[in-house]
Amino acid sequence: MFAAFPRSPESDAVHLALGRVGPEVVALIRIPVELNGQPITALVDTVAMHTYVAVHLIPEADLVREVDIVQLATTGASTFTTGRAQVRVGVRDFVSSTSALVVHDLRDDLILGLPWLEQEDATVEVRGKRVHVGTRGRRMVYGLNYRTPPPRGEPLHLVDLRHGVPPVHVPMFDAVLGQQPQVFAAADLLRRTTITEHCIPTIPHRPPFEKPFGFGPRERLAIRDQITEMLEDGVIEPTESPYNCRIVMASKKDGSLRFCINFKPVNNITIPAPPPLINIAEALTGLGDARIFSSLDLKSGP
Structure with a gap:
């Protein structure tokens, strides 16, 4: 203080x-x-x-x-x-x-x-x-879901990010990722961006409103915990919107519950606007002689 x-x-x-x-x-x-x-x-x-x-x-x-x-x-x-x-x-x-x-x-x-x-x-x-x-x-x-931020200038810890990287490339890998440490968040901390906002074009409609499903004690506890976590992370915020879609709790392979929303009522009033897809053959050709590839895994979602 x-x-x-x-x-x-x-x-x-x-x-x-x-x-x-x-x-x-x-x-x-x-x-x-x-x-x-x-x-x-x-x-x-x-x-x-x-x-x-x-x-x-x-x-x-x-x-x-x-x-x-x-x-x-x-x-x-x-x-x-x-x-x-x-x-x-x-x-x-x-x-x-x-x-x-x-x-x-x-x-x-x-x-x-x-x-x-x-x-x-x-x-x-x-x-x-x-x-x-x-x-x-x-x-x-x-409040955000962490207690004490790392001191300024603290080196980025990349141990968990080196999985699958050949040992000969580790120094170069660390150097490249270490140039932009601010884009990496702690394992239990999500960041957000306000660079752009997503708008959903719709046909004239009444705001869809669905009554919630009934849940058992296990599901209610999981809903409470996951909503609290998302609020603390700043992923969601309280609202008084007239739109209301049902919560659906889906089971994962490990037996835990995934928090989902049934957006079918919103899909029914949405004007389709699919973006153009790239040509797969051209995308593969553009890889050239690259040997190192990376993939990103979302914390949650489809």
């Missing part, structure tokens, strides 16, 4: 002390937000006296150099802020403007402190890992 307090009466300097609490003691709440339109992850800190943002996210033109000697105590090192900036923080469809100290060596891209929490009349549910914000219409966002 962050705490800010004057370092000396003769100076406007503020000393920041970072006391890290192990994940076995408390789970820090991090939520998906947009900073000036860019998707990032923010730490919600209910004891921070300021809001802090990493220096690499603030353009030089937006930086106001009014805080000269603000010191940050991190993991045994110290650094200085480069100033202050006005930033736009978006939570779901709600966007607000707030002032933030621009700091080097932040472990998180953005730390939302008391000024922002008070400004947005935020309520933090530690047990449920939920944050409610908004003075005009409340928005709720679930």
